[in-house]
Amino acid sequence: MGEKLKVGLACDARYMDRGIKDHEVETLNEFATFEWREFTESSDWYSPPISSEDVVADFIDFASGVDAMVVCHGSPRVTPEILDATPNLRLIGELEGDRFAQRIDVAACIERGVKAVDTTHASSLPVSEWALAMMMMGLKKVGAHYRRMIAHEEWGTGYQRVHHPDFQMMGDLTGRTVGLIGGGNIARRLIELLVPFRVDILVHDPYLPRELASAMNFTMTSLKNVMSIPDVVVCLVPHTPATEGMLGAKELGWMRHGAVFVNVSRGQVVQSDALIDRLRQNDIYACLDVFDPEPVPVDSPIRHFWNVFLTPHIASTVDGTGISFFGEMIDELRRFHLGHDTKHDLMPRTLANRRGESPGDLDAVR
Known part of the structure; x- marks a missing residue:
């Protein structure tokens, strides 16, 4: 050598x-x-x-x-x-x-x-894994069901349970359409993890060469399409001057009824008031590892929404044997x-x- x-x-x-x-x-x-x-x-x-x-x-x-x-x-x-x-x-x-x-x-x-x-890419593995977990938890409305459990609520059995409104928006990930906002290291690892689920993947990222879409089998498209078409939308963009508050009332309003919004990037890329207003409509579900500001204020309404699953910015956190x-x-x-x-x-x-x-x-x- x-x-x-x-x-x-x-x-x-x-x-x-x-x-x-x-x-x-x-x-x-x-x-x-x-x-x-x-x-x-x-x-x-x-x-x-x-x-x-x-x-x-x-x-x-x-x-x-x-x-x-x-x-x-x-x-x-x-x-x-x-x-x-x-x-x-x-x-x-x-x-x-x-x-x-x-x-x-x-x-x-x-x-x-x-x-x-x-070495930014070193955190791509745990963050992409947590994004995948949140996608599945969102489709199953895990947060709402957990709240019901700890509140000692009855959820019924058989016909009653299956026809409860909270169960009507549940689903699996296989065969769904997934939208990714951002196509960097985390997104590319997530795309690899999604292969067994046979999903259609739409990506919006102005920095990606088209050749990558063909190599990794995803479709590049507009932000509006990524927000409005998929069953699950995952925010993966870094916080930059261009992405500050890039998702506001208009963009969040594009999401269709029953869709899941996941954010494991930075809270500042989403306008918090607009997200809270959108979630109040109770027709989408959000899984958020990040928020603006952090920590989430104790009096923030987002702490109390049943259609929200929150974690305290833990996606990249692992023990000493990890990254x-x-x-x-x-x-x-x-x-x-x-x-x-x-x-x-x-x-x-x-x-x-x-x-x-x-x-x-x-x-x-x-």
């Missing part, structure tokens, strides 16, 4: 303790040297960290000794200044479980030929070291998405 890749990790002590497993470091050491340095910069998913000159100088000193730098919570932003001062850097990796973290100046990396990757963003990053680093293409590059379309723009060079449905 030749000379080992020199890898650095810049993050706070909390992430190092909770997010980096010993066996993963052992795996990395098979083909790389590894060094961690603690940084404690404050940041969030929507704005970059602002660092002092001393912190930047410390980061440059650290990055000057490695080929690949992995950043996460606590790291300063990788800026043009830092990249110009560290010509040895060939790869920057983001461990944040959100493709829109702001710790890497992706445009500056592209201009300088530095590869930028992230590992660092483990996924190790796979990318190994591919890079071996001269293979990396799988999860941050590219110009990522920047366009962050700005809420549709990349005009993509042959996609607008």
